[in-house]
Amino acid sequence: MKKLVVIGAGMASGRALEHLFETDPEAYEVTLFNAEARGNYNRIMLSPVLSGEKSYAEIVTHDEAWYRANKVTCRFGEHVVKIDRDRKVVVGEAGEVLYDKLIIATGSAPFIIPVEGRELPGVITYRDLDDTEAMIAAAGQPGANAVVIGGGLLGLEAAAGLRLRGMNVTVLHLMGHLMERQLDESAGYLLLKDLERRGIKVMTGASTKAILGKDKVDAVVLEDGTVLDADLVVMAVGIRPETRLATDAHLEVGRGVVVDAQMQTSDPDIHAVGECVEFDGALFGLVAPLYDQAKVLAKSLLGEVDAYAPKELSTKLKVTGCDLFSAGDFAEGPEREDIVLRDPSRGIYKRLVIEGDRLVGAVLYGDTADGSWYFGLIRDGTDIDDMRETLIFGPGFQGGASADPLSAVAALPPEAEICGCNGVCKGKITEAITGGAKDLTAVRATTKASASCGTCTGLVEQVLQVTLGGDFQMPGAQPICACCDLTHEDLRRLIKLKALKSQPAVWQELGWKTPNGCHVCRPALNFYLLADWPLEYQDDPMSRFVNERNHANIQKDGTFSVVPRMWGGLTNPNELRAIADAAEKYKVPTVKVTGGQRIDLLGVRKEDLPAIWTDLNSAGLVSGHAYSKGLRTVKTCVGTDHCRFGTQDSTGLGVKLEQILWGSWTPHKVKLGVSGCPRNCAESTCKDVGIICVDSGYQVSVAGAAGMELKETERLADVASEAEAIDLTVAFVQLYRENAKYLDRPYKWVAKVGLDWVKARVVDDLDERAALIERFEVSQSIYRKDPWAVPAREAGERSRYAPLADLTLEAAE
Amino acid sequence: MSWIDIAAVADIPLRGARVVKTKLGCVAVFRTDEAEVYAVSDTCPHKGGPLSDGLVHDRKVTCPLHNWVFSLETGEAQGADEGRIETFAARVENGRVLLDGTALGRRTAA
Ligand code: SRM
Ligand SMILES: Cc1cc2nc3c(=O)[nH]c(=O)nc-3n(C[C@H](O)[C@H](O)[C@H](O)COP(=O)(O)OP(=O)(O)OC[C@H]3O[C@@H](n4cnc5c(N)ncnc54)[C@H](O)[C@@H]3O)c2cc1C
Ligand code: SF4
Ligand code: FES
Numbered sequence: 001m002k003k004l005v006v007i008g009a010g011m012a013s014g015r016a017l018e019h020l021f022e023t024d025p026e027a028y029e030v031t032l033f034n035a036e037a038r039g040n041y042n043r044i045m046l047s048p049v050l051s052g053e054k055s056y057a058e059i060v061t062h063d064e065a066w067y068r069a070n071k072v073t074c075r076f077g078e079h080v081v082k083i084d085r086d087r088k089v090v091v092g093e094a095g096e097v098l099y100d101k102l103i104i105a106t107g108s109a110p111f112i113i114p115v116e117g118r119e120l121p122g123v124i125t126y127r128d129l130d131d132t133e134a135m136i137a138a139a140g141q142p143g144a145n146a147v148v149i150g151g152g153l154l155g156l157e158a159a160a161g162l163r164l165r166g167m168n169v170t171v172l173h174l175m176g177h178l179m180e181r182q183l184d185e186s187a188g189y190l191l192l193k194d195l196e197r198r199g200i201k202v203m204t205g206a207s208t209k210a211i212l213g214k215d216k217v218d219a220v221v222l223e224d225g226t227v228l229d230a231d232l233v234v235m236a237v238g239i240r241p242e243t244r245l246a247t248d249a250h251l252e253v254g255r256g257v258v259v260d261a262q263m264q265t266s267d268p269d270i271h272a273v274g275e276c277v278e279f280d281g282a283l284f285g286l287v288a289p290l291y292d293q294a295k296v297l298a299k300s301l302l303g304e305v306d307a308y309a310p311k312e313l314s315t316k317l318k319v320t321g322c323d324l325f326s327a328g329d330f331a332e333g334p335e336r337e338d339i340v341l342r343d344p345s346r347g348i349y350k351r352l353v354i355e356g357d358r359l360v361g362a363v364l365y366g367d368t369a370d371g372s373w374y375f376g377l378i379r380d381g382t383d384i385d386d387m388r389e390t391l392i393f394g395p396g397f398q399g400g401a402s403a404d405p406l407s408a409v410a411a412l413p414p415e416a417e418i419c420g421c422n423g424v425c426k427g428k429i430t431e432a433i434t435g436g437a438k439d440l441t442a443v444r445a446t447t448k449a450s451a452s453c454g455t456c457t458g459l460v461e462q463v464l465q466v467t468l469g470g471d472f473q474m475p476g477a478q479p480i481c482a483c484c485d486l487t488h489e490d491l492r493r494l495i496k497l498k499a500l501k502s503q504p505a506v507w508q509e510l511g512w513k514t515p516n517g518c519h520v521c522r523p524a525l526n527f528y529l530l531a532d533w534p535l536e537y538q539d540d541p542m543s544r545f546v547n548e549r550n551h552a553n554i555q556k557d558g559t560f561s562v563v564p565r566m567w568g569g570l571t572n573p574n575e576l577r578a579i580a581d582a583a584e585k586y587k588v589p590t591v592k593v594t595g596g597q598r599i600d601l602l603g604v605r606k607e608d609l610p611a612i613w614t615d616l617n618s619a620g621l622v623s624g625h626a627y628s629k630g631l632r633t634v635k636t637c638v639g640t641d642h643c644r645f646g647t648q649d650s651t652g653l654g655v656k657l658e659q660i661l662w663g664s665w666t667p668h669k670v671k672l673g674v675s676g677c678p679r680n681c682a683e684s685t686c687k688d689v690g691i692i693c694v695d696s697g698y699q700v701s702v703a704g705a706a707g708m709e710l711k712e713t714e715r716l717a718d719v720a721s722e723a724e725a726i727d728l729t730v731a732f733v734q735l736y737r738e739n740a741k742y743l744d745r746p747y748k749w750v751a752k753v754g755l756d757w758v759k760a761r762v763v764d765d766l767d768e769r770a771a772l773i774e775r776f777e778v779s780q781s782i783y784r785k786d787p788w789a790v791p792a793r794e795a796g797e798r799s800r801y802a803p804l805a806d807l808t809l810e811a812a813e
Numbered sequence: 814m815s816w817i818d819i820a821a822v823a824d825i826p827l828r829g830a831r832v833v834k835t836k837l838g839c840v841a842v843f844r845t846d847e848a849e850v851y852a853v854s855d856t857c858p859h860k861g862g863p864l865s866d867g868l869v870h871d872r873k874v875t876c877p878l879h880n881w882v883f884s885l886e887t888g889e890a891q892g893a894d895e896g897r898i899e900t901f902a903a904r905v906e907n908g909r910v911l912l913d914g915t916a917l918g919r920r921t922a923a
Binding site (some may be wrong): 022024175176180184283336338514515516517518523541542543544545546548549554556557558606689799800803804806807808 | 819827860867870915
């Protein structure tokens with residue numbers, strides 16, 4: 001009999017031996033090496049073992065009886081250290097074995113990120129039974145903390161298992177959302193929510209800097225300085241093929257051991273199978289393709305002809321209660337079309353990717369029942385043209401219903417507040433409706449809901465529709481854009497009501513119809529989220545218009561204008577010199593005094609922006625936000641310092657206001673004016689907030705404009721002290737930030753809610769005024785920063801302004 | 814085709830773009846998903862707006878100057894606007910962005 005030696009008793013070699021013995025039990029005499037001190041078991045079931053849902057005995061695939069029956073010489077717990085191709089022997093730790101044919105099936109080795117402390121006891125990877133048992137032992141300690149590095153398939157299964165065993169688990173994931181290779185952001189968001197519901201803490205965008213500890217692991221430190229206590233650290237950041245033996249034996253090795261379609265390596269007597277191989281440039285990390293390879297390998301060893309051909313793959317996460325499925329391809333390729341279905345009330349998200357007449361990818365979350373059907377369509381390349389319209393509803397459905405846009409409102413609990421002005425909750429409105437109020441007017445009359453500012457009208461109508469069903473005719477409210485069915489006002493209210501704190505959360509929970517919005521809704525949404533959750537929401541520059549993303553105004557030729565802040569219109573020789581120097585150095589074609597009392601450098605090249613900012617910063621100049629939906633300028637006049645009519649220090653007050661308000665983001669731009677007397681040289685009466693100083697104090701007025709519409713301000717209040725004038729201004733701006741529709745200037749918003757409504761909150765209700773000011777300050781603790789300083793300092797951010805590559809610099813041939 | 818390695822995909826912000834200077838003019842490389850990129854001409858056919866400064870959504874970009882929307886896959890203007898931007902082959906492999914050097918007028922691959 002010929003001698004077959006197998007290195008590695010894993011999933012792939014186990015399956016190959018089964019096929020071999022089934023077809024011809026007498027063909028080979030087999031010696032099986034395994035570094036692990038045991039034979040073949042179902043490695044993918046280690047997760048249920050970790051969580052306690054299964055025992056090791058239940059996942060063994062080949063027991064002693066099987067090895068005996070097939071006369072396999074088992075050398076378990078013995079590493080193979082060398083392959084000697086000249087003598088055709090395999091060298092194990094306990095001696096040599098001759099081979100006629102050899103199978104390398106060494107699988108993969110976990111990747112270990114090269115951080116300090118990675119060798120401390122308590123830092124483990126997740127690959128085999130020993131790792132699993134080490135984790136179970138660590139979880140035995142009550143109240144212990146585990147940090148799992150890596151939010152992919154393996155890391156999340158480890159996290160879920162450890163959590164079920166009672167550990168406090170934190171998952172660190174480098175990318176912006178979990179399982180980014182299999183899931184898109186919306187599915188990643190739902191998964192995150194499900195994990196959090198299980199008590200697992202997830203930190204995305206988290207980069208590990210070091211692992212701390214003396215004799216054992218104590219803590220993990222992140223790049224941003226966060227320190228997490230840890231009794232156990234699980235590294236699950238990826239795997240790489242275990243190729244060392246093959247490399248030492250001078251077989252052809254790329255990223256894996258290179259094999260042909262017969263699973264043969266560059267040596268005709270040596271085959272390889274499983275995760276250690278590379279075929280046609282591809283590596284493998286799931287068992288389905290390995291089983292196909294095993295079948296081909298068995299045939300090759302018996303001299304039969306077959307060829308391995310890779311197929312599409314699908315992924316499931318083995319965490320009880322997290323139903324997700326992903327298959328096929330989401331990247332690359334022209335002519336792609338997405339179909340998205342969201343059912344926010346049931347936490348369902350489905351996305352299909354279609355190319356031409358074929359389904360090429362599918363992500364399902366929450367309801368994965370149709371996963372295998374979609375997978376079949378993908379794998380078989382079925383022509384889906386006839387079912388295109390109904391494909392997303394699955395195989396059982398060919399009727400054509402669509403997702404219910406009302407489900408978000410339907411899902412609100414009765415105590416959710418619908419009308420902020422009058423404090424009316426959903427329950428009270430449904431009560432009124434069932435009590436006989438069948439339309440908006442009747443609901444208004446009985447509950448007062450939407451009877452004041454009216455911005456919740458859409459929501460009240462939706463409650464009517466949810467409650468009355470077909471009996472209620474919905475008046476057509478203007479949705480934000482084609483991505484959703486909500487008005488701006490409803491969106492703002494639902495973000496607060498449902499505490500939605502990220503864009504994927506909003507897309508999913510409020511039923512967005514596109515994968516990630518459009519140029520109309522994204523900037524609005526980004527503003528609403530940062531205004532409502534300044535501490536929790538991470539501002540997204542990619543959801544901002546070009547000017548706010550590049551901190552400068554784009555010009556018609558693609559260059560930019562740069563306007564430094566001049567507080568209250570004041571400047572000095574040092575600043576003017578720096579501006580003059582910058583204008584010269586960067587060859588600025590036009591320098592202009594603006595209508596906002598400062599200087600504009602027009603025509604700066606994008607690549608030069610970070611450098612010109614650095615120069616201006618070093619003279620103490622910061623961004624003037626001449627490009628922002630935020631605080632622009634505070635115009636002042638010379639006031640008591642110089643003017644013979646001045647009654648108060650208008651310049652000083654203007655500077656103070658600008659220093660408090662600068663950096664804040666608002667629904668549209670905000671401009672202020674402070675004039676020293678009613679002659680009004682600072683044009684305060686046509687600003688968003690205008691203050692006129694008089695002998696008795698300050699006249700604070702709001703909601704003026706002098707752009708496309710010309711509108712005089714309306715008096716908010718007369719106050720005696722400068723401090724109170726400042727308080728009123730800040731409270732007004734915050735009320736505007738919290739309530740106005742994106743791209744409504746204050747005058748438009750005040751016209752909608754009524755000046756009385758504003759006065760009641762800002763002027764009369766002192767508690768509310770104080771609360772508004774406090775919330776503004778919280779927000780400013782994040783946003784009162786010079787955007788020019790950050791990119792100017794950080795190389796990564798700075799490089800965004802430069803070309804990615806220059807292919808014109810090709811060397812001459 | 815001759816694929817040339819341009820940069821790491823992480824060098825392009827997610828739903829953002831970076832410019833590559835070529836002999837044919839500026840080409841904008843868009844990153845529409847973690848590992849999905851498209852390369853198109855950076856110049857808007859309307860009035861020359863720099864598309865790399867536009868807002869990226871789905872597999873489309875909105876021009877920063879007057880809000881024309883282009884498909885990054887076909888290069889066609891969407892909706893009522895008429896126009897087309899040139900598209901170039903691009904792909905991501907092992908976290909690297911690869912562009913078709915032949916199409917970009919580069920004779921030797923580095
Ligand atoms: C530079 C400046 C003109 C100047 O040379 O003086 C200017 C320039 C622009 N203004 Fe203005 N506005 C400038 C003062 C004004 C003023 C006067 C003032 O602030 O006292 C007004 C009227 C007052 C008002 O806002 O009510 C004004 C009303 C507008 C409007 C109309 C706003 C409205 O609500 O109706 C727009 C369009 C918009 O914002 O949507 C606009 C938009 C623009 C934009 C940003 C157009 C654009 O989107 O590209 C211009 C940018 C040019 C550039 O590349 O820098 N600009 N703009 C002034 C900069 C002031 C500053 O220092 O920041
Ligand atoms: C926790 C976990 C969950 C998983 N879940 C899934 C899942 O749900 N679905 C899925 O498709 N896949 C899953 N996988 C991946 C799947 O287990 C692997 O793809 C599969 O086990 C690879 O099979 P293999 O035979 O190539 O390697 P392995 O099964 O790793 O076997 C290789 C064997 O070779 C031995 N070995 C290595 N070097 C030597 C040497 N020099 N001498 C002797 N012996 C050596 C190793 O000890 C090991 O026992 C999971 C993996 C893990 C760890
Ligand atoms: S008035 Fe019109 S042209 Fe002049 S700067 Fe303002 S927006 Fe531009
Ligand atoms: S230049 Fe692009 S839309 Fe006008």
